[in-house]
Amino acid sequence: MSAGAVRVVIADDDADIRALVSIAVGKAGLDLVAAVADGDQAWLALQEHHPDLAVLDVSMPGMTGLELCRLIRADAALAGLHIVLLSAAVDDQARAAGFEAGADEFFLKPFSPREFAAWLSDFMVPEK
Amino acid sequence: MRRFSLSIMRRLSVDTPSTALKQLPTVIAFVIAVLLAFLLPDMITRPIAVFRGSVVMVVATALSLFFAGRGRVTAWALLVPGLDLFAIALLRTGTGGTTSLFSALIILPVLWVAAEKGRRWVVVTAVGTSLALMVPYVVDWRWPADIAEWLRGVFSPFVFGVAAAIINELSRQARQQLVSIQRLARDREVRLKETLSLADQLKENEQRLNAADRFTRSVLDAVTEQSVIGTDLTGLIDVWNPGAAVMLGLPATETQGKRHIYDFHLDEELENRSRELNYPPGATVLNPGFSALVESARLGRAEVRDWTYVRTDGSSVSVAVAVTPRVDEDDATVGYIFVATDVTQALEVARLKDEFVGLISHELRTPLSSILGYLELLRDDDESPLSEEQLQYLNVAERNAHRLLRLVGDLLFTAQVTSGKFPLDISQVVLNEVVAAAVQSAGPVGSAAGVELILHLPEDSIVVRADAVRLGQACDNLISNAIKFTPRDGTVTVSLGSTDTDAVITVLDTGMGIAASELDQLYARFFRASTATRNAVPGVGLGLTITKAIVIAHDGELDVDSEEGVGTAFSMSIPLPRRS
Numbered sequence: 001m002s003a004g005a006v007r008v009v010i011a012d013d014d015a016d017i018r019a020l021v022s023i024a025v026g027k028a029g030l031d032l033v034a035a036v037a038d039g040d041q042a043w044l045a046l047q048e049h050h051p052d053l054a055v056l057d058v059s060m061p062g063m064t065g066l067e068l069c070r071l072i073r074a075d076a077a078l079a080g081l082h083i084v085l086l087s088a089a090v091d092d093q094a095r096a097a098g099f100e101a102g103a104d105e106f107f108l109k110p111f112s113p114r115e116f117a118a119w120l121s122d123f124m125v126p127e128k
Numbered sequence: 129m130r131r132f133s134l135s136i137m138r139r140l141s142v143d144t145p146s147t148a149l150k151q152l153p154t155v156i157a158f159v160i161a162v163l164l165a166f167l168l169p170d171m172i173t174r175p176i177a178v179f180r181g182s183v184v185m186v187v188a189t190a191l192s193l194f195f196a197g198r199g200r201v202t203a204w205a206l207l208v209p210g211l212d213l214f215a216i217a218l219l220r221t222g223t224g225g226t227t228s229l230f231s232a233l234i235i236l237p238v239l240w241v242a243a244e245k246g247r248r249w250v251v252v253t254a255v256g257t258s259l260a261l262m263v264p265y266v267v268d269w270r271w272p273a274d275i276a277e278w279l280r281g282v283f284s285p286f287v288f289g290v291a292a293a294i295i296n297e298l299s300r301q302a303r304q305q306l307v308s309i310q311r312l313a314r315d316r317e318v319r320l321k322e323t324l325s326l327a328d329q330l331k332e333n334e335q336r337l338n339a340a341d342r343f344t345r346s347v348l349d350a351v352t353e354q355s356v357i358g359t360d361l362t363g364l365i366d367v368w369n370p371g372a373a374v375m376l377g378l379p380a381t382e383t384q385g386k387r388h389i390y391d392f393h394l395d396e397e398l399e400n401r402s403r404e405l406n407y408p409p410g411a412t413v414l415n416p417g418f419s420a421l422v423e424s425a426r427l428g429r430a431e432v433r434d435w436t437y438v439r440t441d442g443s444s445v446s447v448a449v450a451v452t453p454r455v456d457e458d459d460a461t462v463g464y465i466f467v468a469t470d471v472t473q474a475l476e477v478a479r480l481k482d483e484f485v486g487l488i489s490h491e492l493r494t495p496l497s498s499i500l501g502y503l504e505l506l507r508d509d510d511e512s513p514l515s516e517e518q519l520q521y522l523n524v525a526e527r528n529a530h531r532l533l534r535l536v537g538d539l540l541f542t543a544q545v546t547s548g549k550f551p552l553d554i555s556q557v558v559l560n561e562v563v564a565a566a567v568q569s570a571g572p573v574g575s576a577a578g579v580e581l582i583l584h585l586p587e588d589s590i591v592v593r594a595d596a597v598r599l600g601q602a603c604d605n606l607i608s609n610a611i612k613f614t615p616r617d618g619t620v621t622v623s624l625g626s627t628d629t630d631a632v633i634t635v636l637d638t639g640m641g642i643a644a645s646e647l648d649q650l651y652a653r654f655f656r657a658s659t660a661t662r663n664a665v666p667g668v669g670l671g672l673t674i675t676k677a678i679v680i681a682h683d684g685e686l687d688v689d690s691e692e693g694v695g696t697a698f699s700m701s702i703p704l705p706r707r708s
Contacts, residue, residue, distance in 0.1 A: 014494050014498070016495075016498040016502075017494065017497060017498055017501070020497075020498060020501040020502065020505075023505065059490060088489070088490045088493040088494050088497065089486075089489075089490070093551065109493055109494065109496075109497035110493065110496055110497035110499075110500040110501060110533065111497065111501070112500075112501070112504055113501050113504055113505055113508075114504060114508055
């Protein structure tokens with residue numbers, strides 16, 4: 001992976017989903033720096049790696065995706081971090097709550113890995 | 129009582145002394161007269177006449193006894209005084225004729241006859257006396273010798289007539305008095321009876337009232353799981369049942385007449401409700417919170433609303449309160465009744481259910497996400513492409529995973545509908561587009577099933593205020609149902625139209641139809657028509673429940689018209705925005 005690539009941290013308590021997101025990230029040509037299973041580990045990974053993008057599950061053990069989101073937005077050191085939330089919820093309220101907490105994009109499960117990878121590529125193009 | 133008054137009446141009656149009793153003075157006087165006539169010298173001038181008179185008197189007396197024995201006195205009884213007169217006339221004839229000492233005896237039967245009811249008896253008396261006085265002339269077979277004798281025959285009857293008239297009048301008055309006395313006595317008896325029955329009725333009413341009161345009280349006391357609180361128009365408490373005591377921790381003695389219902393409400397809730405209702409006028413302008421509390425009841429509508437009761441120690445309890453007006457006999461509102469049910473537990477159950485449904489939905493959707501995601505990866509694997517056969521297997525797996533996903537979504541949605549959490553995202557919606565999109569997306573399924581889809585759209589756009597996604601979902605449900613229940617080569621016609629007030633979307637199929645007996649269960653959760661099970665049409669029975677809920681949430685109506693073996697038509701009516 002090149003040093004200029006977009007660096008990504010993934011957090012999801014479901015290992016298969018985590019792997020699926022990792023594959024999509026790989027397909028989009030981004031650099032996966034950490035894939036963790038709960039909110040607390042995610043926080044540590046973010047502090048450690050200072051990635052460009054965080055893909056967070058909304059409901060996780062420890063801190064939830066939403067809590068993590070607010071914490072990130074309150075931390076000046078993590079300014080500029082893009083956040084994508086993943087949720088198994090079905091209503092629009094969850095989406096609204098996600099954006100309110102500071103997310104840049106919100107994906108509902110089940111999501112298409114193909115479309116997710118395409119979105120990741122498009123989203124990160126202007127950064128390059 | 130009755131027997132007593134009757135005996136009084138009998139004693140007072142003029143007509144009641146028996147004929148024998150009436151005859152008695154005449155007989156005694158006659159006997160004395162006859163005795164005197166025999167004892168005194170030269171009294172009897174014609175012994176035969178005295179004898180005949182005595183015989184007549186005996187007959188008269190016998191007759192009087194006969195009538196007395198008969199009980200009922202008739203006019204025929206007057207034969208007795210008539211005979212008396214005749215007997216006296218004969219006695220008089222036998223004891224000196226017109227100069228007889230015993231002329232005065234005539235007065236006795238005269239009294240009897242004259243006292244009879246009716247003025248004619250005065251005339252009868254006069255004529256009778258006159259005839260009696262004339263008897264001596266008849267016996268002697270001669271005319272009265274001089275004026276004095278004529279006068280004796282006329283004047284004496286005149287005097288007797290006058291006496292008879294006086295007696296007749298007096299007895300008439302006495303009779304009238306008797307009648308009025310009898311009437312008074314009867315009236316009094318009737319009054320007395322009325323008073324007695326009234327007293328009985330009053331007693332009965334009192335007992336009934338007491339029973340009703342005891343019943344109400346025992347019902348109120350028996351309601352221990354609900355608080356029943358009654359107030360006057362200002363909210364001052366006057367009824368406080370044991371349920372209220374348990375729920376709010378105060379006995380009736382500390383609340384009745386001392387506290388107001390709003391003392392137990394959360395001020396904030398009352399203020400909010402008052403604002404919502406735009407400060408209703410109500411009976412107590414000074415207390416808008418209380419007015420808001422009773423507004424619906426005041427307007428005659430039954431209302432059950434969730435409130436929070438606050439106990440005196442500051443703790444609170446969630447309650448559903450039904451407010452109803454109390455009315456007096458003229459139907460005027462005199463206060464209110466508040467029946468409150470503790471819903472803390474119900475709310476907790478609802479919360480747990482929501483939580484459970486949310487959890488299940490999440491837990492089911494996560495593995496489905498993996499299944500669908502990895503299936504897609506398989507399909508998209510460019511390095512080792514799948515064979516045609518493998519791709520077909522993949523399609524089946526994907527289709528079924530989607531089916532599961534839809535089912536989970538429907539279940540979650542149904543749970544939201546039943547718990548009343550059903551958010552609508554309202555905007556201006558062009559129904560033509562919604563209907564067209566639904567028909568278009570059903571196209572592949574329709575052609576796979578061999579069912580022709582026909583779409584009728586009006587030329588003008590029909591715009592309503594609605595949730596486009598939910599309405600689309602409702603259309604999808606109706607169309608996919610219609611396709612599922614229509615055999616190969618049938619048609620499904622989807623049309624959009626409007627009435628003055630509503631936009632109407634109709635989905636008509638040529639399918640197997642629904643039995644009339646099942647139409648009313650159609651919208652029940654998990655209900656499946658017998659035609660569906662018989663023909664092995666897949667589904668769990670949530671589609672129509674959801675469709676109905678969506679239509680209702682839009683203040684619309686869902687109607688169905690079906691004939692088994694012919695087809696079914698579902699019509700969704702969504703109200704058009706009012707033109708102002």
